[in-house]
Amino acid sequence: MPTTFFGWVSFLLKEYGGLFLSGTAMTLLVATTGTAFGFALGLLAAIVRCIELPHGAGAFKRALVKAANALLGVYVQVFRGTPMIVQAMVIYYGSMQYLGLDLDHTAAAILVVSVNTGAYMAEIIRGGIISVDKGQFEAAHAIGMTHWQTMTTVVLPQAIRNILPSVGNEFIVNIKDSSVLNVISVSELFFQAKSAAGTYFRYFEVFFIVAVIYLVLTLVASRLLRWVEKKMDGPENYVIYGSQTDSRAEIVVHGEGEGDA
Numbered sequence: 001m002p003t004t005f006f007g008w009v010s011f012l013l014k015e016y017g018g019l020f021l022s023g024t025a026m027t028l029l030v031a032t033t034g035t036a037f038g039f040a041l042g043l044l045a046a047i048v049r050c051i052e053l054p055h056g057a058g059a060f061k062r063a064l065v066k067a068a069n070a071l072l073g074v075y076v077q078v079f080r081g082t083p084m085i086v087q088a089m090v091i092y093y094g095s096m097q098y099l100g101l102d103l104d105h106t107a108a109a110i111l112v113v114s115v116n117t118g119a120y121m122a123e124i125i126r127g128g129i130i131s132v133d134k135g136q137f138e139a140a141h142a143i144g145m146t147h148w149q150t151m152t153t154v155v156l157p158q159a160i161r162n163i164l165p166s167v168g169n170e171f172i173v174n175i176k177d178s179s180v181l182n183v184i185s186v187s188e189l190f191f192q193a194k195s196a197a198g199t200y201f202r203y204f205e206v207f208f209i210v211a212v213i214y215l216v217l218t219l220v221a222s223r224l225l226r227w228v229e230k231k232m233d234g235p236e237n238y239v240i241y242g243s244q245t246d247s248r249a250e251i252v253v254h255g256e257g258e259g260d261a
Helices: 005-049 059-080 084-098 105-131 134-142 147-184 189-200 203-233 247-260
Strands: none
Touching: 005 059, 005 105, 005 147, 005 189, 005 203, 059 105, 084 105, 084 147, 105 147, 134 147, 147 189, 147 203, 189 203
16 A cells, blocks of 8 residues: 555545546536526527617507516526525426436536536626617617527627626636535535545545646647637737728728719
């Protein structure tokens, strides 16, 4: 048996490297899929919560929008106001006890992360929508666009860029918080680490390895998200064609002017 800290780390990596890899893969699967579904859920919730009916809208439409806003408000408050570990227990064991559903552990994990993330995303995206100049809403409605068309073609492309750092932060949080899903026996990284640590009772060395893996995952995710942000921003030395900043546009304009003279 090893006698030093790094000797144990090396030994545990050789002995349980497969467990660590499978746990890391499950963590990434749950975090990535849960964040994607949560973003879609939050996007729909934010669009509904930002609906502004015209003055002439009927009573039924107004009642429907108010009811939808009330339900979405309760959803956001409940899932933002309770820990994910409790939500996992309630959803997994509650569906088994009262609905007779024996959910697959991975499916249950993705469901928990999705609905939890959706609650946070709903408020993040709503904030991004509000940050877009109100005149753009009015201009889109003035040319006959519906609320959905205004959102998808005018507002959301700008709002999503504004909220991208917050969305990336939520993804990083999900990578770390997926560890709480071990309470419903999801074989993510923390769950696999407990199995490895229990054999030789080397908890410090095992969870040191796990900490390094989580750190690498979050650092790589941060770098990738920064790269995506830069790509969405476009080049710094872009030229607006047809404006006075474009020398070719100026030449064309001068040439036309000389010909007319």
